[in-house]
Amino acid sequence: MTEDTNDISLLVREFWTLTGSNDFASVQAPLAEQFILEWPQSNERIRKPRGSHR
Numbered sequence: 001m002t003e004d005t006n007d008i009s010l011l012v013r014e015f016w017t018l019t020g021s022n023d024f025a026s027v028q029a030p031l032a033e034q035f036i037l038e039w040p041q042s043n044e045r046i047r048k049p050r051g052s053h054r
Contacts, residue, residue, distance in 0.1 A: 011030055018027045028048050037046040 014030050015027065018029070031048040033048055035048045038044070039046075
């Protein structure tokens, strides 16, 4: 893996670890300001709150 790919993999693992902890306030920490996650099967859309910082 390249360094960029490794960084992305670590970010994805951190996101899912935090999501699994059910501490949803902490989930936003590693996300970019423009982050959007869409779950089409349940019609959910998750965005990083505006004004929050990394």
